[in-house]
Amino acid sequence: MNLWLALKKLTQKGLNRIRLLRMSLFNRRSVFIKLLTSYILILLLPLIGGYILYSKVESITTENASHYNLAMLEQFKQSTDARLKEVDQLAQELMLNPKLNLLLNDSSEQPADTYKYIEFIRNFLERHKTKTSDFIYDYYLYFSGSDTVLKWGLKTDSRTFYNDYYRYKHMSYEEWKSKVLRAFHNMEYMPSEVLIQNMGSMPETRDNKPANVITYIQSLPIQDSMNISGALVILIEEAKIKEMIRQIEAVNESAVYIVNDKDQVVMATSQQFDVNPAFLKKLKGESGLKDEDFNGKDVIVSYTSSDRTDWKYISIMPKEIFLQPVYVLKSKAIGLFILCLILGAVAAYLMAYRNYVPLRHIVNAVLQGRSPVLRSKGNEYEFLQNTIEESFMKEQHLQGIISQQVPVIRANFLSRLLRGHVDFRTEPVETMNFLGIQFISDQFTVILIDVDDASGFAEELSERQWASIRFIMSNVSLEIAGEHHQAYFVDLDRNRMALLLNVGNERPEAAEDISQIAEQIKHIIETRFKMVLTLAVSNIHQGINRIGQCHSEALAALDYKMVKGLSVIIHYYELTPAESQYVYPIETEIQLMNYVKSGDFDKAEFLIDHIYETNFRSNPITPEISKCLFLDMASTLLKILNRLRISEREDLAEFINPIKRIEACSTAEEMYSCIKSMYQKVAEVLRKERTDHHQQMMESIAGIIMQNLTNPNLGLAWIADSMNMSQQYMSTFFKKMYGENMTNFIAKKRMEHAKRLMEDKSLTIAQIAQTIGYNNDIVFSRAFKKSEGIPPGKYRETQLRKLEEL
Known part of the structure; x- marks a missing residue:
């Protein structure tokens, strides 16, 4: 019995040892797999990061190439618009010629009338031909009353002109006459067409070869779609536009299309892409970028709209053009990825095995009843401890430096916030908390403050004086506005400041509060510190992302100080839609010139007052147009002075540059006073000359009579x-x-x-x-x-x- 018990215990002990050995082997396998898995995961992290970095590089490359291509397209648009300006100038000079209306109303073919046509060619068409650049291929005039076509050096009928000089390859004479000459066109550009030139027997400098031209058509008389008496046709050589495209590298690598508002392709450098109306409907807005798929080919579409015509410039660039180096890098990266994965797996296995050896020794020691030998690893812990302490010290020092720069960073942040350059989808809230910016509601408004005159505060305005002015403005504004609202003061320019108001939720009369704040700021600064202020107040908008709109509204209101004058408060909601054109007809200009030449300033003054009343009292205009009006009146004065040879006369030397004097004025009232004083002085000089001349003439007549x-x-x-x-x-x-x-x-x-x-x-x-x-x-x-x-x-x-x- 005792023997059986002893054998049973021995057997149980053996089984336990076998079970322990099996568990040890299992644990060995489990720890090894965990170590190997950890190292492989560590290996995969940089590889995954490399893949993410490659994707980011590809995205940034695509974005940069897109914006660069759009910038080049803008450059091409500006170059083309600048050349199209020549077409507009030529058309305006010809259409506004008083001789043209006489010929349009003439339907006879008398010899005297033929001489009128020839005289018009010699005096106007040939003169303009010498002034036009090679961008304008040619131009001619058609008069339906007499079925006459005039071109420099040529007068003929329409059929002879079409058959013997210029005809379109895909258009018959009847189509040309009905669609081009007799249909109504208002500054319209026809799509590019092949022009075949026979040139008759006339000598020509151009080769008589077919040329692609864009046809500009203006029916005559202007804006009369019912009684069309003729047409002005200007031919623009398509090769000149393509030459401008070739001069721009990025645009030259893509297919460029010019499309009008009728979804017609005016001109194209390539026919590989189908620019159809369905595609054009996707191009919304004045300009932009889009990714498209043309027949399985990924392309980037850049587009922008012309400032002068109804054209839209479209650039289509395949991505493979600028992503080719990225694709090469991608193939190399994949190969390197596979190689790194293989080598990393081998290295991970070796490192896992190496780090597992001490564990294996410990397991063997346990199984054999031995204690493992622990080896010292040196003083790396000391080194890590010292490194961590040093890092904490550096962090505290860095925090101190950052806290000193908080006001500058805050001012920069608020300036970007006003201009709408802060994206709160990516900007962390912690940034605003760090800068001490906390909003109490989601309603905002902006007050812009312009210091128009600070001479009463200091005679000499140095940078130190301006710093004092901004300090005063900041303290006064924040104290007044901070009573019921959250306010932030921002310096925008030397004499321009902004007050960002976060309207309090408990103030239902917020609009009235803002008006009172603006009035109090203006009253205190002007009365106590003798400065002249102009304030512009935006509407109240909801949402932090609408602060940029508040700033834009305040800027728009501030522009109206040119019309309303200085030392005023302008609210955006008070602005009414103004006229985009001014009233200053050519008859009034001629009448004004005659009054000044005769020295009759009383009548000239009455006429100037009438012009001012018409444009600023009866029919208000925008600040930009008001400046154009006074510049136009200054150019009228220049026309008078040019005939007097102003450069040779000392008494008129101060009027050499009247336009510069107008531009120095900041308000319409100042421009009005300046232009009136200039007209008065010139009229007085001319009246004195006229009076002296008349006196001499009377003395001569009286002398002749008495003798x-x-x-x-x-x-x-x-x-x-x-x-x-x-x-x-x-x-x-x-x-x-x-x-x-x-x-x-x-x-x-x-x-x-x-x-x-x-x-x-x-x-x-x-x-x-x-x-x-x-x-x-x-x-x-x-x-x-x-x-x-x-x-x-x-x-x-x-x-x-x-x-x-x-």
């Missing part, structure tokens, strides 16, 4: 002929200066001279009559009696009797 009283031919015709003037002008001028006509004046002078001659008793009445220019004494007696009321003989007796009595 020629004995001449029987003395009269209006004789004097006008002597001074090389017309009788009508001489008569009008004399009566205006003397208040009576010249005949009465001559008769009066002759009678005065006759009275003096009558004192001589030796002279008879007949002799006196001949002496003062009368052919006989009868005519003289009638004239004398008409002037004095008695005959000359009786007058003489009366005068002699009076002399004897004396």
Whole structure:
């Protein structure tokens, strides 16, 4: 029994040892797998990071290439628009020519009318031809009344012109005449078409080869779609536009299309992509970028709209053009990934096995009843401890430096926030908390403050003085606004500040509060610190992402200080839609020029006041258009001064650059006063010259009359002929200066001279009559009696009797 128990215990002990050995082997396998798995995961982390980095590089490369291509497309648009400006200028000069309307209304074919056409070609078409660049291939005018086509050096009918000079490859004469010449077109560009030029017998500098041209058409007269009398046609060589495309590297690598508002392709550098209306509907907005798939080919579409025409410029670039280096890098990266994975797996296995050896020794020691030998690993723990402590010290030092820079960082953040450059989807909330920015509601408004005049605060405004001004503005604004709302003050420019107001939720009268805040700021600064302020207040908007809109509204309101003047508060909601054009017709300009040339400033002033009232009182205009109006009036003054040779005259030297003086003004009221003073000074100079000239002229006429009283031919015709003037002008001028006509004046002078001659008793009445220019004494007696009321003989007796009595 004892033996059986002993064997049982021995067997149980053996089984336990076998079970322990099995568990040890299992644990060995489990720990090894865990170590190997850990190392492989560590290996995969940089590989996964490399893949993510590659994806990011590909995305950034695509984005940069897209924006670069869009920038190049913008450059091409600007270059093309600049050249199209030449077309507009040529069209305007020809359409506004007064001779053109006479020819449009003429439907006869008389020789005199033919001479009018030839004179128009010589005086205008040929002159403009020398001024146009090679961008304009050619141009011609069509007059439907006489079926006449005019081109520099050419006058012919439409059929001869089409058959012998210019005709389109895919358009018949009837189609050309109905679609191009007789249909209504308002500054319209036809898609590119092949133009075949025969040129007839005329000498030409161009080769007589077919050329692709874009046709610009303007029906005549302008804006009259019912009574079309003709057309202006300007041909633009497509090769010139393609040449501009070739000069731009990025655009040259892509397919460029020009599309009008009718979804017609005006011009294209390639036909590999189908630019159809369905595709064009996807291109929304003035400009943008899109990823598209054309027949399985990934492309980037960049588009932008012309500022001058209804064109849209489209660039289609296959991604493989700029992603080719990335694709090469991708293939190499995949190979490197596989190699690293194989080598890393081997290294992970070796490292896992190496690190598992001490564990294996421990297991063997346990199984054999031995204690494992522990080896020291040196003082790496000390090193780690010192490194951690040093890192904490550096972090505290860095925190101190950052805290010193918080005001600068905060000002920069608020400035970007005002301009709408902060994306709260990616900007952490902790950033605002770190900068001490905490909003109490989701309602915001912006008040822009312009210091227009600080001379009352300091005579010399140095940077130190401006810093003091901004400090004062900040303290006053925050104190007033912070009573019921959360406010932040931002310096935007030297004399421009912004107040960002976070409106309190408990203030239902927020709009009234904001108005009072603006008024209090303006009142305190202007009364206490003698500065002139202009404030612009935006509407209240909800949402932190609408702060940029608040800033834009305040800027738009601030622009209206040009119209409303300085030292005002402008609310955005008070702005009414203004006219986008001003009233200053050519007839008014000519009338103003005539008043100034004649020196009549009273009438010129009345006309200037009328122009100002029309544009700023009766029919308000925008600040930009108001500046254009005054620049236009300044150019009218330049037209007057150019005829006076201003550069050679010292008395007009101050008016050499009137446009610069207008641009120096900040408000419409200042521009109005400046333009009126300039017109007044020029009118006074011209009036003085005119007065001196008239005085000299009157003295000359009076001298001729007194020296020629004995001449029987003395009269209006004789004097006008002597001074090389017309009788009508001489008569009008004399009566205006003397208040009576010249005949009465001559008769009066002759009678005065006759009275003096009558004192001589030796002279008879007949002799006196001949002496003062009368052919006989009868005519003289009638004239004398008409002037004095008695005959000359009786007058003489009366005068002699009076002399004897004396």
